[in-house]
Amino acid sequence: MQTKKRLVFVFTVFWLAAAAMPAQNAPVPAGKALTAAEILAAARADEWRPLDPENTLYLELAGGRVVIELAPVFAPQHAANVKALAREKYYDGLAIIRVQDNYVVQWGDPEDENPVKARSIRKARPTLPAEFERPFDESIPFTPLPDGDVYASEVGFSGGFPVARDRKAGKMWLAHGYGMVGAARGNASDSGGGTQLYVVIGQAPRHLDRNITLLGRVVQGMEMLSSLPRGGGAMGFYEKPEQMIPVRSIRVAADVPPAERTELEVLRTDSETFGRLIEARRNRRGDWFLFSAGRIDLGNMTVPVRDKNRAPET
Template identity: 55%
Template sequence: MRRTLLAAALAFGIILPAAAQDAATPPKRKTAQEIVDAAPASAWRDLDPANTLYMELPGGRVIIELAPGFAPEHVANIKTMAKGGFWDGLTIYRVQDNFVVQFGDAEGEEAGKAKPYPAGTKTHLPAEFTRSAKGVRFDKLPDVDGWAPEVGFADGMPAARDPKTGTLWMTHCYGIVGAGRNNAPDSSIAAELYVVIGQAPRALDHQLSLVGRVIKGMELLSVMPRGPAPMGFYEKPGQRAPIISIKLASDVPEVQRTPLQLLRTDSQAFIDATEARRNRVDDFYTQPAGHIDLCNVPLPVRETPKG
């Protein structure tokens, strides 16, 4: 009956009462950004300074949230090296297009040129490619993934889970930080780190120890000049990008810190914002996708509100 009334009204130019118009027009759905902007304070968590790195480059600050739950021994070594100033004065020496930037001691394999590790640095670590999923909250996405039985978020990090083996691992999404290694699985000590700057290389999942993710400052890394093929290592030392310092935020005076909050992945705001991205209904999109890839789910970050 309502459709008949609406059709007749349109045919004869009749103006329907406001109530009839409202009933005929579906309510406007909020965008993902509108949902995030309206998220209550309880939906946000503070960035922990004890698990945050400040990477100071000539162009600005790159902020990295560490993931001790996934790679505890690698993260402990990173903290030791950061406290000892290991990366201060070293360089970003590899930028491979659509893949990674890599930094550390470019001369580390040359006899007599390697920078000494700070006291307390462990020179052998186990491979930390996966962790036990037991007791870990996993905010699962309903979407099918080609690389793992289940994908979602754990400890605020994009992750995958295999219920059959009871294992959980971080995924190589844009901005993820990993520890470089040689062929031996246990050949990394987290002195050489890389950041994904291209399309997610998910074939590397549970092949390397992933130690965190960049939450602010990716634009400083993604615009760097690419090194030559095939692997992007700069051929001349002068091409390398200098690192002023890498420090734990907890070792930086509070007035010099960047106060940030991250949207909790178990919050209703995060769930709703992800659904809004999965099925976009704004004027540009002609057909909702009905699907979202794990690495296309942004993890919202904001400056901590004052007061």
């Protein structure tokens, strides 16, 4: 009995176990309900898509690389401006200035209040009009979740991103959730633009939806942001310069030599496999689950990502 004690006290979550398994085309056992791990392992090669290097950012920290996929379908001007800022090396040598528990990590220029030392912008735009939401467009692929949402009339996934829609209002927008990346702003709707970026590291702050421009999501390396020491100041700002975490650089993946890129693939959210994963998440299988919710909310439905050189994460 003792020899299995550790196992007994591990509560196993099959979806998450799947994330740690090498992704491969495994044979599918016929005639039984599959676990998420089995479904994912059986995905066809063409259900995975590689990240587009022109649409991918590498945030380089001392601890390693954070990979961000941009969302130009929802924030075309912000995605283009953040790339322009990266290409003129605006972010290089700036810092993570804020880590607020259960909320956000935020980086930018710690000297932006100092007229002498503030980092100057050459070709990119310092601010942009809001891209909080976009017109409803039926032609944009959308995989709905079937169980409703507290905040929006419809939620689901589009191009790998969590999306909410309101047909009556004629709008659709990226939804806040773990790993989503946005452009901090002041009180004016057009006071953001990408010079300060934030990443959600806690409970999906859905009240920020339609209030601020989301422009992408972290697809690898979240743990480097989420485990940072929390800032001691109001709203999680670091109070002393030496507490700030240096941002070595942000690069557009296309500008990085191919041999130095992180080759990730994202499961297509318009694929049959993703649809089957939604059902597996609604109805958990395996020996551990004694009660199946039969439901899934937007924040708990993650999009699988795999890396040929690392164990995949979801």
